[in-house]
Structure formats: C-alpha cells, structure tokens
Amino acid sequence: MGSMTFAPCTPGEEWTAAACEGGSGGSGASAGSGSLVFISSATGSGDATVEMALPGGYIAYEVWYWTFPEDDDRHLYLRFSTDGGSTFDSSTAAYQKGNADHIGASSEFYQTNSATVITQSWNVGNLSSEGVQGRNRIWFPHEAVRTRVDGNAFNRQDNGNAAAFLPFGRYNSTADVDAIQYLWNSGNHGDYAFYLFGLEGAT
C-alpha cells in the first residue's frame, strides 16, 4: 500500500477514493470505487419488522439506525434473506453470532455458534431517553462466501444502564444475501429510522 493521504478532497465534496485519496489511492482503487452511496431509508413507527433490500453492484453495505422498542426491555435482532425479502432465515443454526459488550462498568464477550438471529443490542429501554443508535457493516453479501456482519451500538437499557455493543456474526449459508430485516425479540418497533448505504467496489 502507498502512504495514506489526507488531501485533496475539498469541503462539500463527496468523498471518493479518486477525489480524496489521489485517484488510484493507496489501495489501488479505481475512479469511483470506495464511495459510500446512499441507497434507501426506512422510517416509521409501530411496525414489527424493518426490511431493506440489498441491491447488486456494491461490495458491502452500511446501515445507520436509531430505534426504540415499543415495549420495554427488548433485544434487537438482524436476519438475512436470500429470496428478495420474501422470507428471512430463522432456521436453527442459520447464524453464528458474538458480541463484545460494555455495560456500565463491566465488559464481557460471548460467542454462539448456533443461532436463529444475530443480536445487535439487548435489554433496550423504550423511554425517549433510552432506545438504541447503531451501525452495521455487511460484508460481501453477494459473493459465494458466508456473509459476515459487524456493528456498533449504544443504548440505554430498561434499568437505565448505559450499554455499548460491538456485535459480530455470520450467515452460515454462502447464498446471495439480498435483503436484511431488523426486529425485536418480541413486539414492534416504536419510532425508528434506518439508512442503508452501499460501498462501491472497483468500477
């Protein structure tokens, strides 16, 4: 890799590897690659699930979100679809998941090799001062490899604890993942907003 540069992207200009890291840049990216492109958003309230299609043409995706559970003390889950969002895989051992969490003044780590969801955050409170804000990165869902995901979330739990999560997981299938779904372990989303971006590969 070449040396990292901090120039010459100018204020107000969209970040691209070509514009902001000197064209081919340190990673050998071609023009247009490396950009995070807005795809879609989902906002609302009172829905059981939030579902977003992952259109082709991107190598990875980011989701930025905030959401409140309608009911107190709920866990936020992520699931994948391989049929355009008609169904979302909830089969036994569909996923492997783990988390490095930091709740109050303690931290812990766990990994589960057989899961029906990838947990993003848990024990989330439903007050306006609580809820969760987070980000997920979904890696190479369209390649014939296991789709992997990591994330980062901060919430207030139902008992008022501040809680940070670094969730990670994978889909145990190598099928093309073309949609994602966020849901609580039970009950609906209260107010929510989810924003989906795609990471452009070499063009």
Place this chain on the structure above:
Amino acid sequence: MGWVLQSEITEPTTSTTIDIPLTTSGAIAYRIDGFLLRDNVGSLVNWVGRVTTDGFSSVDSSTIYTTLSSYSTSTEARQNGNLTYFNFVNDAVNATQGIAGEFHYIWFPHESGLRTRGFGICGGEEETFYEFRKVHWEHRSLTAINGIRIFMIQTGSPPSVEECDLKVYALVPS
C-alpha cells in the same frame, strides 16, 4: 451522497480548545479523522469534549455526559457518568507522542428527541507501547446539537494544543 467532507481543522480555536462545527444540511452522522498533538508541558491529560446547541455561543458544561471506555492493554472497563464533559480520547497521553484519533463517529446529532451519542477507537502512543482506546459517550439531552468543543483536562493549567489536523465528514442520505 454518502460521506461528504465538511471541513478540515488545522488550527486550534484557542491555545487549548478545538471547535468542531457539525453543520452539514441533511447529515445524519459525522466522522472525525485525524490527529491531535499537545505541547510537552506538564504530565498526562485526557482529551475531552462538550457539545454546543447554539453554534459555540455556549457549550454545555452541566453534569450531563456519560462515557464508557475500555483499553487494548487492560481488561478494565469504565463508566464515567454525571461528568461535565465526555471523554473524546480517554485517559492519559504522554507528553510528546500525542494521539491519533482515528474514526470518531457521532450518531444523529441533529435529531431532536434523541440523545446524541458518539463512538471512537483512538490510538495513543505511550513511551513504551501503543494502546488503543474504545469510547462510547452520550449527551443526556434530547436537544439537537451543532458542534463539539475538544479540550484537555489536567490538574493545574492544561497544556496547549500544539498541532491538530482533523477531517470532519458528514454522512448524508441523499
């Protein structure tokens, strides 16, 4: 649009503070990349921050911030609640090595009705090792913010900001 470069900050606002406006129309989040250096005076410091809701006419110095932090060189995890600042880069930084504050994110600062929350993984050079620190912080108010002031805390007079080079990117969903 994705990530849009809002500004580059290469000079401190005063000898001891750096103001970072968060003012891109339509942005849902921000990312701050870059590095900070302090002068070689005194002992260890924390780089901390406060938020403004009025474009730096004032900054919120009430006991309204919570920070969760942990370290690559320790199993210790901390929660610092009810402080008058959040820990932008937590814990001591030795006098001359400075820090590289890589990838600090601020979630939904303009969304009134939500608490503004932030996340960062920051590397710090110590004399004998390199450590990274993970911090999450929260401003426990539902009021939208439009800027962050970074400064240092230390017993006695804080050291000066010797050098800074920060890139502020806005994430715009359009």
